[in-house]
Amino acid sequence: MIDLLRWLWLAFLLSVPIWLGDQYYLHILITTGIFTIAAMSLNLLLGFTGQLSLGHVAFFGIGAYTSALLSLGFDLELAEGYTFVLAPKPVWFAFLCGVLVAGFFGWVIGKISFKVRGAYFVIVTISFAEVVRLVALNWVDLTEGPMALSNIPPFTLAVPGLWEQTLYRKAPNYYLMLAIAILSYLIVRRLVLSRTGRAMIALRENEPLATSVGIDVTRYLVLAAVVSAAMAGAAGGLYAHYVRIVDPDVFLFIYTVTMVIMVITGGKGTLAGPVVGGLFFGILPVLLRTIAEPEAQWIIYGVFMIVIVYFLPDGIVPAVRGWVESLQSGRPTPEPAALTGTAAAERKAD
Amino acid sequence: MDQLLQHLLNALILGGTYALLGIGLTLIFGIMRVVNFTHGELYALGAYMVYFFAMVLGVNFFLALVVAVLIGIAVGGLIELVLLRGLRDASIDTTMLVMIGAWIIMQNSEQLAWSGVAKSIVPPFPQEPLVLGPVSVSWTRVFVFVVAALLIVGTHLLIQRTRLGKAMRATFQDRDTAALMGVNINAVYTATFALGSGLAAAAGALLGPVFVVTPTMGNLAALKAFAIVILGGLGNIKGATAGGFILAFAEEIGAGYVSSGYRDAMGFLLIIIVLLFRPTGLFARAERVG
Numbered sequence: 001m002i003d004l005l006r007w008l009w010l011a012f013l014l015s016v017p018i019w020l021g022d023q024y025y026l027h028i029l030i031t032t033g034i035f036t037i038a039a040m041s042l043n044l045l046l047g048f049t050g051q052l053s054l055g056h057v058a059f060f061g062i063g064a065y066t067s068a069l070l071s072l073g074f075d076l077e078l079a080e081g082y083t084f085v086l087a088p089k090p091v092w093f094a095f096l097c098g099v100l101v102a103g104f105f106g107w108v109i110g111k112i113s114f115k116v117r118g119a120y121f122v123i124v125t126i127s128f129a130e131v132v133r134l135v136a137l138n139w140v141d142l143t144e145g146p147m148a149l150s151n152i153p154p155f156t157l158a159v160p161g162l163w164e165q166t167l168y169r170k171a172p173n174y175y176l177m178l179a180i181a182i183l184s185y186l187i188v189r190r191l192v193l194s195r196t197g198r199a200m201i202a203l204r205e206n207e208p209l210a211t212s213v214g215i216d217v218t219r220y221l222v223l224a225a226v227v228s229a230a231m232a233g234a235a236g237g238l239y240a241h242y243v244r245i246v247d248p249d250v251f252l253f254i255y256t257v258t259m260v261i262m263v264i265t266g267g268k269g270t271l272a273g274p275v276v277g278g279l280f281f282g283i284l285p286v287l288l289r290t291i292a293e294p295e296a297q298w299i300i301y302g303v304f305m306i307v308i309v310y311f312l313p314d315g316i317v318p319a320v321r322g323w324v325e326s327l328q329s330g331r332p333t334p335e336p337a338a339l340t341g342t343a344a345a346e347r348k349a350d
Numbered sequence: 351m352d353q354l355l356q357h358l359l360n361a362l363i364l365g366g367t368y369a370l371l372g373i374g375l376t377l378i379f380g381i382m383r384v385v386n387f388t389h390g391e392l393y394a395l396g397a398y399m400v401y402f403f404a405m406v407l408g409v410n411f412f413l414a415l416v417v418a419v420l421i422g423i424a425v426g427g428l429i430e431l432v433l434l435r436g437l438r439d440a441s442i443d444t445t446m447l448v449m450i451g452a453w454i455i456m457q458n459s460e461q462l463a464w465s466g467v468a469k470s471i472v473p474p475f476p477q478e479p480l481v482l483g484p485v486s487v488s489w490t491r492v493f494v495f496v497v498a499a500l501l502i503v504g505t506h507l508l509i510q511r512t513r514l515g516k517a518m519r520a521t522f523q524d525r526d527t528a529a530l531m532g533v534n535i536n537a538v539y540t541a542t543f544a545l546g547s548g549l550a551a552a553a554g555a556l557l558g559p560v561f562v563v564t565p566t567m568g569n570l571a572a573l574k575a576f577a578i579v580i581l582g583g584l585g586n587i588k589g590a591t592a593g594g595f596i597l598a599f600a601e602e603i604g605a606g607y608v609s610s611g612y613r614d615a616m617g618f619l620l621i622i623i624v625l626l627f628r629p630t631g632l633f634a635r636a637e638r639v640g
Contacts, residue, residue: 112622113625122446123576123580124622138611260450295461296462298454298455299455301454302458304451305451
């Protein structure tokens with residue numbers, strides 16, 4: 001039953017560009033998908049290890065900038081009379097480098113910031129994102145600063161020597177986004193359902209206990225940070241080559257907040273949560289666009305965030321799941337405890 | 351040398367308002383364990399209220415300052431009553447998310463109400479600066495520093511010398527025991543949040559005439575307040591005061607001798623460095639209110 005639904009959902013996603021003629025809506029879906037990938041990567045940290053990382057947009061931006069810079073090429077005067085020149089690289093190579101560099105920064109920040117917890121951790125991660133934003137703004141020689149990097153080449157699909165297509169149009173970009181989103185989902189799923197994932201969940205639930213049974217807390221946290229950062233970097237790379245312009249505003253705190261809202265609304269610590277939340281908050285602006293100004297939209301987002309935290313603290317997915325289970329068993333199920341609830345649900349999804 | 355003296359003087363004056371921002375935030379965290387994301391918006395609110403009363407309605411500038419702070423206190427108290435009272439025993443992450451929601455609502459309301467155009471406040475002080483030997487400083491900044499210093503001392507006295515202050519310190523040490531001893535915890539929480547908000551509004555009201563007033567001015571202010579509080583150790587008022595001045599010095603020196611573009615990055619670099627070597631802040635041993 002669940003399997004059938006899953007295949008139907010996949011077929012639906014694959015069929016979208018065929019029946020959706022309006023290019024604007026397709027564009028909305030592509031950007032929604034890119035943000036959903038970022039939200040999935042944040043969920044790995046926020047949902048499964050329980051660390052509220054509020055600097056996540058930094059990895060998205062680092063991925064975007066690295067990929068854009070490598071595909072455009074740049075020259076940088078390192079010292080008097082010595083200039084480092086980098087010729088434009090193929091887009092795929094640049095994209096992979098963006099993922100690696102973002103992952104590397106995830107490792108560095110993980111090593112530094114997991115020394116502290118709670119409020120301190122939150123503030124370190126915010127500070128990191130802000131430093132990166134200021135560097136992107138001020139290092140004009142490399143990043144063009146507020147003038148932005150423009151004319152970023154789009155992705156190219158090629159069978160060497162036979163066929164080549166540059167992805168200018170929306171539909172192929174949609175399929176590319178979908179492919180990377182599915183890959184990201186599978187990576188998160190594989191990781192979370194493994195021994196490593198159980199270790200992460202254990203230390204989310206009770207860190208001293210997890211440590212006492214021999215789980216190397218820092219190692220697992222850093223691992224989650226690296227995977228999560230690399231995935232956010234991939235989303236950033238996709239964004240750079242799709243929108244084809246990147247400016248320092250990609251590092252704004254408000255984008256991290258958007259990802260957090262997506263994860264919290266959908267259900268943190270569930271596999272489907274960020275997808276549901278991402279689609280919801282990706283499509284909501286389109287519905288609101290006709291009736292409200294952008295500021296009013298944000299106010300509605302803010303109200304949503306508060307209402308969700310107050311009335312649906314686990315998010316939409318666990319709530320729906322609980323409701324379906326209570327229907328199936330014919331009696332109201334008691335609120336499952338956080339650990340058993342999530343773990344049992346994930347096992348069921350397997 | 352003269353240039354250095356000028357930088358130090360500027361830093362001293364800026365540090366006063368930074369300390370105000372930091373004290374407000376650290377007080378709220380120390381007593382309530384809430385990371386207040388609306389802090390920057392209360393700062394912006396203070397600046398906008400001065401603009402509204404002094405420049406739009408034409409009320410006396412000094413009266414407008416007082417009214418702005420009172421409005422800050424009232425809005426802070428309201429936020430506590432409406433949003434935080436129901437989350438007394440919630441985890442720190444939960445309240446943080448609610449405060450982020452409130453922050454988004456407040457900032458965008460400001461944008462709707464005042465539009466994105468920057469406003470300026472003209473203070474009633476002489477235009478020519480005060481010259482002290484090799485350095486000079488505008489009268490507005492002198493006024494800002496004096497008021498900030500008075501407010502810092504006033505807050506300190508409030509916490510050390512009054513009944514309310516005693517109740518706050520007791521709640522900080524042990525909420526449940528304080529409640530058993532007859533301290534009205536809810537009243538203490540509301541008062542703490544209102545006081546912290548009032549200090550943020552005061553900082554905004556004072557800096558509004560020095561800089562320009564924009565709807566997004568609160569973002570950087572909030573991030574700087576976080577930096578100050580981390581430097582001093584969360585919940586440490588003396589640490590926050592020192593942190594305010596340290597941040598101001600770092601920014602002035604950084605802007606003067608390294609690069610003015612990275613002025614705002616100094617605080618965040620300081621945070622990262624401090625947390626690498628002293629993860630609980632520079633003055634960690636004295637983590638208590640007072």
